[in-house]
Amino acid sequence: MRASVLSDWLAQRLDRGSAQPVYRQLHKLLQQAILSRELPAGARVPSSRLLAAELGIARNTVTQVYEQLVLEGYVTSATGRGTFVADTSPDEIVGATEIGSMQVRKNSDVSGAVLPGGAVATNSQIARVAESLAVAAPGVSTASGPEAVAAAHPQRPTARALSARGARLIGSAGVSKRQGGAFMPGVPDVSRFPARVWTRLHNKYWRSLRPDLLTYAPGGGLALLRHVLADYLRTSRSVRCSPEQIIITTGIHQSIDLAVRLLSDPGDTIWTEDPCYWGVRSVLHVSGLNTRPIAVDSEGLNPSPADFAAPPPRLMLVTPSHQYPLGMVMSLARRRMLLEYARQHQCWIIEDDYDSEFRYGSRPLASLQGLDTAGQVIYVGSFGKTLFPGLRVGYLVAPQALAESFATASAELYREGQLLQQAVLAEFIAEGHFTSHIRKMRALYGQRRQVLLDAVSRRYGDALPAMGGDAGLHVVMQLPEGSDDRAVAEAALARNIVVRPLSGYYSSRERANPGLLIGYACVPDEEIAPAFETLGEAIDTTLPLLA
Template sequence: MTTATPSPISPLDPTAATPLYRQIYDRFRDAIANGVLKPGDRIPSARALTKELGLARGTIDSAYSLLAAEGYIQARGQAGTIVAPDLKPRVPIASPRRPSDSKAGSTSFRPDSILPFQMGLPALDAFPRKVWARLGARCARAMQPSDMVHPPVYGVPQLRSQIAAYLQVSRGISCSPAQIFVTSGYRHTIELIAHALLKGGDRVWLENPGYPPTRELLGHMQITAVPVPVDQDGMVVADGIKLALRAHAAVVTPAHQSPLCVSLSLPRRWALLDWAVRSKAWIIEDDYDGEYRYVSRPLPALTSLDREGRVLYAGTFSKVLFPGIRLAYLVVPEALVERFEQISQAFTGGSPALTQAIVTAFIAEGHFARHIQKMRKLYAERRDATAAGLESVLGEHMQIDSQPGGMHLILRLQGKLSDRRLVARMRESGLYAEALTAWTIGRDEGSALLLNFTNIDSRKTAEGLAKRILALT
């Protein structure tokens, strides 16, 4: 079945020497030749185009007759007019792309692909799509005109309430729904915080190594990133104090440090909170995958230790559900609620209410908690299988770090192998990886690959992929 394609007609020029019918002909012909309109695509009827352009019907008929005579379009009666199915349009000449734009060398942290070892993706094959579809259909059927207006910029009240209840039980965070602001993702969360609490020229501690998009986003806002070393106990708070005692904020990943997966020790947590109180600074806790710990129960959130209102907690549904949902949330101290309401009114458009309604039902009916429990067990199994498969093939060339949790493995490269060069070769071969050195500023953390294991279904699969990596070394 063919579907109608929006009109490719740009505004016509009535003052031009070229007749209007010929301008219409030229635009359709160019759209077909350039691949904008493809063989079999339906084009607007002469009557519809007459009404859209406000021209005489004869002008449109003349253009369509010429296009049909030259074999560009075919009339199909009541089925409408389509681009000739057997037409072979010219392949448009692609404009040169910079190396940084190519998928092989891409540094994007939001790739629109599903590749082996791709970072940031949960187990998409294990997501309960049937349950999600049923809830989605029910929410869509229940929509009323009041649900179709602009969504609340702070988030749908029912979802905020469900998040508050979930955080209280699972992460030890006591908060009211009013303290929760629904965002469209981690970057939106950081942007919201920066607008509310920071200004150009401020300094912010960032973990080193750490998540590159954070420093990139802050850099665009003229906020200075201060790289603070990370060791086996997490961010070295004492080094942060030496580097920038009067920094205005610190961004940390206490549960599983991104990317080293170490946990911020209790003494370091208290030291960080003490620094924030003394310096009147803010702590931004990014708890991106705190649910996934395999050696013990998930650790309580840093926010649960905060008694002075200095910690802002950033959570996301991307890692526990799927990235395409584009939903995250921020929990702010009670004293900051009014400030964040003001900033949200100015900078936030609100996330789709229908999506929020589906997530609300997913949580309220217990599917969310069951899904996390299922994924925790599945990821433990897949992590062990992936590690075993990689070690059986790459054991002489790489060493896998021991990690208590998270969704990726760290493969330390032996010898003089460059992680960036190997990552580039892997991307060219249809495999995904991140280079640890690309996450590091001004220190020698060593070459290592960051490989997500959540979508690797067996040891056999991991061994096959490891052989492909070995061939690239």
Template sequence: MIEIIGPLVHADAADAARPAPLQKQLIDRLQQAILAGRLPAGSRLPSSRLLAAEMGVSRNTVVIAYEHLVAVGYVIADRQGTRVSPLSSPAARGERAAASAASEVVYAARVEQFAASHHHADNADALTPGTPALDRFPLAAWRRALDRAMERALPRALGYGTPAGELALRDAIAAHLRMARGVRCDGSQVVITEGAQEALNLCVRLLTNPGHIGWIEDPGYRGAKAAFTAGDLRVLPIPVDAEGMAVPADAWRTHPPKLIYTSPAHQYPTGAVLSVARRLALIAQARRCGAWLIEDDYDGEVRHTGEPIASMQGLVDEAPVLYVGSFSKTMFPALRIGFVVLPHAIAARAAVALQEMLRGGHRLEQLALAQFIESGEFGRHLGRMRRLYRERQQALRDALAEHFPAATILGGDCGMHLTLRLPASFDDRAVAARAQTRGLSPRALSGFAIGEPGDNNGLVIGYGNTEAERLEPAVRVLAELVREMEGDARAAAKRSAKRAEKRAEKRAAKPAARPRKKPAPQRRPPAAPAT
């Protein structure tokens, strides 16, 4: 056996150059030989004394190496000696390559599909929807809030905290929502999450089982679809019109939902506001069939015309509504603090489940945010941002009117984006891709389709992160790109027409084929007379 194992564990030139101890080198060589199959399962290793003599090392070196291999399960030591353990053999190199290639194909297909529908550009690019004016955030006030949180809470705040979040922040959010959004809640109903996406995931996990039906606005927020799909729900796209989510009359009977996602204050991406009649109808129907509504208050804090629109959750007592929000747009995205307001009936029963689903965290940021809200800094910041976004939206409207005079513009009452509809002849994804090369990041409206794209063709144009003076030049570039694509389409149509014309000319110039003569019928020989 020494003759077999010797060459397997002798150090080569590369090993000799390593500063690793001899026992470490011996362990590594034995492990490699076992994993590669050069020492098959059941092979008996030589005694420590014999191997030490053959290797020219001390016996203790071999003993320590063997003990390590026994400890991790590579070999078994008993009265019969030291033998290689029966291990699952790794896949052959060809099998590993094939498996890796197959997984890369699946992964690449998923990434390509997602990227084609919902590309995220760098936030530094102009016209990015959903990005606030980061350069206008009051960093000095936020730094003071963080300093106070650290002075008052350390070292206690370095632990995990309660899964539902810091009570000070939950109470502050509840007080703000009651006053600003008409939400009926107290701090015990508020659960702090890692952004709005985790809040959606939490709603799905709390209220549904695999196979349940979930309704989502179409076009709509693809993060909601991701949350529903992760919960193995059957997703039903519900169309959106000028009054928001328009539920077909027979959908409650044919596809009764367990969970309904809607953004009533400012539908993303069309900007529609869900009418009061539809809000009340949704609540009434949801109660009848035992469904729950997720109200995503996207951009509800940033209204430009008239009085703020109150939440759907606060319309009636004990509404079957889970109210979801975040501070990514009102503060800054890197804060990663969102929340969900649970109905009383759910909040009381969900406490134990939250212990398993959430772990808490970001305690200092949560305490700082609570102080930021209670001190009035949050409200003052919102007021400044509303005025800024109103100014920037008007600049964007003026630019669109100049460079896209015949186009339809959706939205504008709330938020930080407008949606520009394009004729069906334009590929909005191709326009958005070309805009990327020019430092612009509008989104393709068709990328928000939950079902078939249909007539959802256009550009979702953000103005929150773009100064007013940059909007007209940026829209001018978009118009140039659209004209270039229109010219390319006309040139391609001409080339196609010319090719068709040439094919027709060739067919006309080809001589007509002569009709083939039918062969003369062959006469049968006379039958032989019967005998």
């Protein structure tokens, strides 16, 4: 291809007023032309001096583009012979007689591509190639790689269809596009986080620039954090553990994923509460486990005679201190029953203790793990609600006999890091800032909880009772039987209010009770009542019998 033809085509598409640098535009244009095979394999590209002069840009810019294309394998370059388009197509699908497979004779002094057999492409052929480029690339494209090929050949799929497991995960996904505002459940007030203290500790470690904090984490996480966390859990949650039993993770999801991977095989059965947290259910679905939903009552997990008659599960997943999402506390009798059943049948219990620090009017309850004498409870927790969700630090307390295996598996599977963050967190806990922050936030959330309950009572009285408000960061407002809580949630979202439909937490619609999860922790006091009035409008509009 002659320089004038190529340069004219490029000049028409380079946007000199764009925020995107000319270097990147030129690189993408040449890359796209090569990938689409409109700039044929074997074609000689103009020298950097000539192309720069034709385009009116710096020669260094063209040189850098050519060097990048060489590194990426799009072109080849030989001193004294020039730069040529590389053949990037698989041999078996490249047509030997197509213009896209033109080959250059390396011993020829040519200014254009050479057809098979030695004939030099004519100006009209080159012009047709340029014309087809104009059709294939009407403007500057940021696509590269497979995307650019797909753009030139739209009949080719860019990716295979999702697996059955992937489709099931996406089809039942409960993640929200909104992560804050009234009334997003489970989100703390991050504006009250003691940022100055955290920044001081963070800067302290950065100034010391310890290399051992900038590498991969050892199995289980930073030793200092494991030690201070063991002290905290023993004191505040009655967890029986040594530092060696604690595995630092990125949160509840990863902790449960690790336990499931080490303690079960695909096809094994796990008992889950019904309803339960959608995120945990997704982790279990992709693991290949057979989930058996167990109904809950006022005392927590309540297995039926049919559940006991079935083959025992390999795992049980429970939230005994504050059932999610309904909020009841598992009774001592039910806890002892569950531990005895697990001991007799060699089951593992995963205890999800996600927000036990926030109880209003009473002290936090002791953990189920603290009652375990057989070493069959895996205790998991997180700092996402006590500090801030973006911290992404959680923990798992493994039984003593399995602690080393859990630490090894964590390092093998997840290759953790964030040691600097863990060091800051460890000192934050050791200096007493963590417990002080929890005390302040417990008082704040308790006050906001009461403001919300008052707003519910003023508008609906006893018609729509709120439950589960003795702990945590949300309440559940019950709706009349047969109500469409999903429609209410959609109507609320249209008014910029976020609530979650309770029915989405059940294993099936047939077993579901309608209701709304209403979070209050991240909503300023003065905004709660007006926001609830807006939510009330959505409820009354969707469920006119309540109006």
